[in-house]
Amino acid sequence: xxxxxxxxxxxxxxxxxxxxxxxxxxxxxxxxxxxxxxxxxxxxxxxxxxxxxxxxxxxxxxxxxxxxxxxxxxxxxxxxxxxxxxxxxxxxxxxxxxxxxxxxxxxxxxxxxxxxxxxxxxxxxxxxxxxxxxxxxxxxxxxxxxxxxxxxxxxxxxxxxxxxxxxxxxxxxxxxxxxxxxxxxxxxxxxxxxxxxxxxxxxxxxxxxxxxxxxxxxxxxxxxxxxxxxxxxxxxxxxxxxxxxxxxxxxxxxxxxxxxxxxxxxxxxxxxxxxxxxxxxxxxxxxx
Numbered sequence: 001x002x003x004x005x006x007x008x009x010x011x012x013x014x015x016x017x018x019x020x021x022x023x024x025x026x027x028x029x030x031x032x033x034x035x036x037x038x039x040x041x042x043x044x045x046x047x048x049x050x051x052x053x054x055x056x057x058x059x060x061x062x063x064x065x066x067x068x069x070x071x072x073x074x075x076x077x078x079x080x081x082x083x084x085x086x087x088x089x090x091x092x093x094x095x096x097x098x099x100x101x102x103x104x105x106x107x108x109x110x111x112x113x114x115x116x117x118x119x120x121x122x123x124x125x126x127x128x129x130x131x132x133x134x135x136x137x138x139x140x141x142x143x144x145x146x147x148x149x150x151x152x153x154x155x156x157x158x159x160x161x162x163x164x165x166x167x168x169x170x171x172x173x174x175x176x177x178x179x180x181x182x183x184x185x186x187x188x189x190x191x192x193x194x195x196x197x198x199x200x201x202x203x204x205x206x207x208x209x210x211x212x213x214x215x216x217x218x219x220x221x222x223x224x225x226x227x228x229x230x231x232x233x234x235x236x237x238x239x240x241x242x243x244x245x246x247x248x249x250x251x252x253x254x255x256x257x258x259x260x261x262x263x264x265x266x267x268x269x270x271x272x273x274x275x276x277x278x279x280x281x282x283x284x285x286x287x288x
Contacts, residue, residue, distance in 0.1 A: 025226060028169045031211045032225075032250070035070035043068050054252075056146035073149055074216075074248045084243040084278035088156075088198065090266065091282035092242065093141065095151040095255055099273040100140035100177070102265065105258070110138050112184060113177040122185035123205060123256070125165045129191075133203065135261045137282065139269070142172060145252035151206070152277055153240035154257070156197040159219045162234040163191040166226070172209040172254045184256065190215050190224055198284060203258040206249065214250040243278060257281070 035046070046069040050056060058064065058072070060081040066072040085092050101111035108130055109117040121130035143149060167188040170180050177183055188208040196202055206215050214225040219238035222228070240246055262285030269281060 025169055028211050029226065032070075032214060035073065035250070036068055038067045038071075040065070040067070043071065047072050050145075054144065054146035060148075070250060073250050075148070076150070077148060082276055082278040085280045086242065087280075089284050090280045091154045091202070091257075091259065091263070091284065092152075092278050093275045093281040094154045094204065094246070094257070095141060095143055095149075095277050096147040097141035097143050097255070097275055099269060099271055099275060100142050100174075100254075101271060102139040102269070103137070104261075105133050105136045105138055108134070110256075112140075112182070113174065116178070116181065118182040118185055122182060123189075124191050124203075125163060126191070129193075129203070133258055137259045137261070137263045137265070139257045139265070139281065141255045141257065141275070142174075143249060143252040143254065144173075145211075147252060148277065149251065150248040150277075151246055151255060153242055153244045153246055154204075154281065155202070156242050157194040157202060157240055158197070159192055159194050159217075159236055159238045159240070159246075161193040162217060162220060162236065163193075164224050164228065164232045164234070165189050165191065166228065166232070167208075169208060169210045169226070172207060172252075184254070188215075188224075188226065190217065192217070200260055200263075200284065202260075205256040205258070206247075207254040207256065208249070209251065209253040211251050215247065216250075217247040218245065219247075260285075 043066050047066065060077050062076040062078050101113065103111060105120055108120050110120055112118050120133060121127045124130050168186045170176055170183050170187055184207050190206050192204040194202040194204065208215060214223055216223050219236050220234055259282050263282045266280040266283055
């Protein structure tokens, strides 16, 4: 019967109803509370239930015993589990992900799903930054719920500002992206402004999702979550070397990458592609 329920959950209408037409914030807070309860038996039971609804691969996890469901969500990997492309001309993927929409920012618009666009200035909550990003390359990287949930520096960089935008917790899976207009502009998110040591800008936008709504950034002293009361703008100067861990989600979600004009997609990067953290994502502009 449990397997039958899992199959029913994967039907599009049922999935959208169950993961969106519920009290999303309440459900997110409840799962956040439940996932933190420690106990080997509860952890094993919760992880087993989670694996019925998601493709969870723990073979590359640094350990196999978890004290809680959250402990498993934010698991670390075995040393060497991900290969980092060290080429300085390459921006590596910050996370394990499925590539969603990608392309150029044109007239303040990015694609959310086929035929559905959303305004960049609403995503960033900053019209001036959005104007600077006109003509930039963007990629949507979706972390499914069973994937490795930590994200890493895609290049040698310094984080110099983070803007936290409080919001909703719609599911960010393809089903919801097709049905909810401007979804990424509605959900809780952080706008992370970076300066590459090679001299270019880069903007990363981690977007929270249903049952997540918690974003940890190592450059900030606090966890960004639904009950965060402010401040919402953080000036900082935090350096990260390429591949160094920058933070994590407490379940699957999305990172939108924005890179200046002149950056190009690496071979094999396009909608539907599965990519691992550290693999080639973007190529820096060639020097004149």
